Amino acid sequence: MVYSSVIRERFRRPRFRGELLAPDLAFEDVNPLCGDRIRIECRVADGRLSDARHRGDSCAICAASADLLLEMVIGRTIEEAAAVEPAALLERLEADIRPTRFKCVTLPLSVLQGALEGREVAL
Amino acid sequence: MTLGDLTRPDFPILTRQIHGHPLVYLDSAASSQKPRQVLEAMQRYYERSHANVHRSIHTLGEEATELYEAARDAARGFIGARFREEVVFTRGTTEGINVVARAVASMLRPGDEIVVTEMEHHSNLIPWQMVCRERAAVLRAVPVTGAGFLDMEAFARLLSPRTRLVAAAHVSNVLGTINPVADLVRRGREAGALVLLDGAQAAPHLPLDVAAVGCDFYVLSGHKMLGPTGIGVLYGRRETLERLEPGLGGSEMIKEVWIDHAQWNDLPWRFEPGTPPIAEAVGLHAAVEYLDKLGMARVEAHERELCRLALEALETIPGVTLYGPRNPELKGAVVAFNVEGIHPHDGAALLDERGIAVRAGHHCAQPLMKRLGIVGTLRASFSVYNTPAEVARLAEAVEGLRGAL
16 A cells, blocks of 8 residues: 555644744755655754754655654754664555655655755755 | 557557556556567567678578668658658667757857757757757747647747757647647748757657658657667658768768778668667567558547547546647647646556556656646556547546545
8 A cells, every 4th residue: 555544644634844934954855756845944952853844845655754754853863863764764654665656755854864964054 | 449449459468457457558658558569570580580780691680681671661651751861760769869969069159049849858858958058059948838839929039040950849748739840840941940850759649741841850769659669760851961970970870990080871870870779670660560550540530539538538527637738639649637636646656556557747848847837747648559448447536536645
């Protein structure tokens, strides 16, 4: 089953979709395969991600992956957040993701890493 | 009995079940399926006649050469070229365009102009971007109107004495729009430009007559017209090809070689360096024979009817947006659409769960997607083997998409 109940639920009722008023870190990127775009904004306090939001134009898998990812990293240190592996996300999605859609899962991960590396600091 | 019912038994792959449903293959614009006749011709070639072409003085080499050159004659007839020298085999449409782009690059001066259109496949855009950057030439694009047609008044204004080449799709791979190629060619040539037509989406669906159209170049891919991958045709008007320098060098494209220079071979081999795709040419020959036997006018009528049924069914479904001309008379066999609230990739994956294969995404036409203000679309495309019953299954499945996630 590609669209697990986790994916459907997160796509319909995302918990971390939106934007932050004054993010400390932000990054966005595009999946060249499909043109999907995801932006992630983070707020940092005492070396930890105190809050984060995602938004963009993407498929359900990518949107669900972004939402789950932020749930996994909020409250964690920057090092811990940057160390999240695709396998951990895949497990949480509880879905049969085929190689053609793998990038949909990992795009939020690479966008988060871009933000954490400070590749773009939001104004 | 429709053409689809008649031809289906020739396509072994169509008996497959996908996720427990009979396969409904509606992605022929990306790549068509192959009839048994094509598969058997290639198998027979490898089992009985394979050797390298043109230089082998033995029986197999002669047979392979005869088969390869016979494929050229068949392709010439299929596209309506006057001479066999005008038919160059390539690996596909993309390579054909790049071969022309390399040759044209050497003729460009800074400030010269190339005109493309906003509805081009990346294959008919990127090579021209590269050429323009390399030669400090200027790339201009004919806008697409809201209804999905080329703005021909804007095209006329874009032409100038500096226009060296016009490159345009015969049929759009997204909108399906059949462009007014005779008009494009006439005006382009009047401006003194060469005209290249990308026939990848037209060749599988319409009767072609490149000599009557009068273009300088016409390119197509075998795999979209029931043939194998790895083979395409670059048609070039003899007068045009004769004055072009080959962009790719190697064996076969030369007549005589010294250590520091060489004399180019005659047409068409001048543009075919290296060992060509021989088995693929044999397969393409079989595909052309298959289509010729059906008759391209009949193929066109069949696919137009499927397109009409699809447009009619989809436009009544709430939440469905259609892109491109609504009149099936004005378009090829593709229908691009979106379903409200469903990303095209999710839509395609959900349709796949019901055995229906459609394309989703930007269709290698990102500038057009930007023009339409969308990331992508779903796209159903039709070939000889599709049936009205399959269109009905598509419509039924699309109806269930909204709210499916």
